[in-house]
Amino acid sequence: MSVTLSRQKGFSMVEVLLAMMLLVVVVMALSGYHRALAARYAALSQYRQLWHHAWNQSQISTLTLPPGWQVSRGQTTQSGCVSITVTLISPMGRQGALTRLHCPVSR
Template sequence: MTENGSRQHGFSLPEALIAMLLLSVSLLGLLNYYQSLTNGFMRQWQTQEAWAEAHSQLEAHAATGKGTEPLAENWSYQLSGISVGQLCQRVQVTVQTPAKYQAVLHRLECKFVP
């Protein structure tokens, strides 16, 4: 009680500091969770784009006989063909994302002579 007989209301300094500590630890946990979610979504997006780019490279090779430029910076692809018999070729494309994920697709392309 104070001198005039009324009781003080509110928090003491140690209580306020403990509350701030708990709030900051909770906030750091949420930020860490957000960062791991963001990284997971980025990996998933790169994986989907790698498969789409590999398919696009195979389609371009079937139409023109060569691939196209990579999708974006830091993405790479390798296109190779191995002869299978006289009229067929096994084409393989490997697309690598900046996160080092690789998508590999194969296709057998044959030229038919009438």
């Protein structure tokens, strides 16, 4: 072995390529994990919005819905109580239904 080769410092080409491959695999795995977390967060956020709007629509007096939301609301009265059934469809197609019973407080 010559003197110049024995004094070389640093990593070999094989070590550098293996390190780069490992880095690529780790980054790809983390990006897939991030994508899955983001999709789950979006679904959970839409789920919470759906029930928030359903609760608001099941009140005696309702609020207006944001654009893109569809609502079907039915109301019946029996024995002084009002039953309100609401079915909502979000802009992304998620559907939810809620029924609430409103009865006057007797003293």
